[in-house]
Amino acid sequence: MLTIDVLTLFPEAFSGFLGASILGLARQRGIIDVRLHNLRDFSADKHHKVDDRPFGGGPGMLICPEPVFRAVEWLESHGFQGRRILLTPAGRTFDQKFAQELSGEKRLLLLCGHYEGFDHRIVEGMKWEEVSVGDYVLSGGEPAAMAIVDAVTRLLPEALGDPDSPKDESFSDGKLEYPQYTRPREFRGMSVPEVLVGGNHAEIRKWREEESKRRTSSRRKSP
Numbered sequence: 001m002l003t004i005d006v007l008t009l010f011p012e013a014f015s016g017f018l019g020a021s022i023l024g025l026a027r028q029r030g031i032i033d034v035r036l037h038n039l040r041d042f043s044a045d046k047h048h049k050v051d052d053r054p055f056g057g058g059p060g061m062l063i064c065p066e067p068v069f070r071a072v073e074w075l076e077s078h079g080f081q082g083r084r085i086l087l088t089p090a091g092r093t094f095d096q097k098f099a100q101e102l103s104g105e106k107r108l109l110l111l112c113g114h115y116e117g118f119d120h121r122i123v124e125g126m127k128w129e130e131v132s133v134g135d136y137v138l139s140g141g142e143p144a145a146m147a148i149v150d151a152v153t154r155l156l157p158e159a160l161g162d163p164d165s166p167k168d169e170s171f172s173d174g175k176l177e178y179p180q181y182t183r184p185r186e187f188r189g190m191s192v193p194e195v196l197v198g199g200n201h202a203e204i205r206k207w208r209e210e211e212s213k214r215r216t217s218s219r220r221k222s223p
């Protein structure tokens, strides 16, 4: 079982996501546990304030160090030991290899930012792996945390109905997946490639391998 603690200002953002599809089933089956913690609960301020204006000026608000330090200390005092991930556009880019690595862990902590981000002492003063889900800016770390939870969950043993699914997917061997087709064989003048309906499995494997290479080299710089 993998347990993922998520520190967020918007735990409600996860409600539909956690109950649906593969993740919902994985939670029901005890394959993964996702624990949401509201950063506001760790504020020492009587109004549960967690943010303030940046020194030196500039737009927006930053998450203050205190609630984050208190939250992590609370988690540790309740047994948390594991990798800590701080979500930021400035981090290492999350990819399938990283998802595979994380799927081998027992405990993870994901810290979601909001507003203009974090007071830098949060980054400096605690041990974090800074992780980005891509070169674009989200309003908060919640969609980034969901992407990580989802990508990691589907790699956990028995999370998917067919255990071979993750082996055959894009990035599993560094390449993008080949095109796939289902019924009907003809649709609005478009046909399924003959090789896929011919029953020759060696030919099908060869076609898929070639399509996969072709797609990867045309859509990615380094296949």
Ligand SMILES: C[S@@+](CC[C@H](N)C(=O)[O-])C[C@H]1O[C@@H](n2cnc3c(N)ncnc32)[C@H](O)[C@@H]1O
Pocket: 086, 087, 088, 089, 090, 111, 112, 113, 114, 115, 116, 117, 118, 131, 132, 133, 134, 135, 136, 137, 138, 139, 140, 141, 142, 144
């Ligand atoms: C509006 S963003 C802050 C952006 C920050 N001012 C900057 O320019 O890098 C608010 C929060 O969303 C999350 N976030 C935004 N984009 C992200 C990305 N690409 N990957 C991971 N987290 C992201 C981070 O937790 C960040 O603290």
